[in-house]
Amino acid sequence: MTGRMRRVNESVRQVLAEAVPELKDPRIGLVTETGVETTPDLRHATVYVSVLGSSRKRAATLAAHGLLQGRLARELRMKRTPQLTFEYDPSVERGVRMTQLIDELAPDDPHAGDD
Numbered sequence: 001m002t003g004r005m006r007r008v009n010e011s012v013r014q015v016l017a018e019a020v021p022e023l024k025d026p027r028i029g030l031v032t033e034t035g036v037e038t039t040p041d042l043r044h045a046t047v048y049v050s051v052l053g054s055s056r057k058r059a060a061t062l063a064a065h066g067l068l069q070g071r072l073a074r075e076l077r078m079k080r081t082p083q084l085t086f087e088y089d090p091s092v093e094r095g096v097r098m099t100q101l102i103d104e105l106a107p108d109d110p111h112a113g114d115d
Contacts, residue, residue: 009036011076012045019071028061034089038082045082050092062086 013036020031030052038045051058073081 005038005040008038008042008078009045012036012038012047012072012082015072015075016047016068019068023067025060028057031061032092034091042078042080042082044085046085046087048087048089050089052093058088062088 013033016036017033020028020033032050033047034050035048036045037048049061051061053061069081069084072084
């Protein structure tokens with residue numbers, strides 16, 4: 001990946017990270033943008049998101065991208081604004097689950113971590 005593509009991906013992620021909290025839709029869950037991959041021709045961008053909440057909130061969150069597309073077009077000065085596609089990224093959810101499993105297996109040692 002070129003430096004230019006990394007900058008474009010980071011710019012798209014930053015604009016979306018600022019715009020998502022401003023959405024006033026109760027159907028949308030707690031969203032974290034975990035990454036963006038833009039095609040070299042800048043026509044499409046896949047946004048990977050982690051959504052905490054029910055599967056219904058996850059589906060509603062992934063469908064609510066029209067407002068974000070407009071915000072991206074306004075804030076990024078690009079010849080072509082990428083068409084956004086959202087994909088669920090389960091890595092955060094998996095990490096939380098792994099932490100829970102480790103906590104369940106770890107003995108309750110009050111001196112753990114004391115050096």
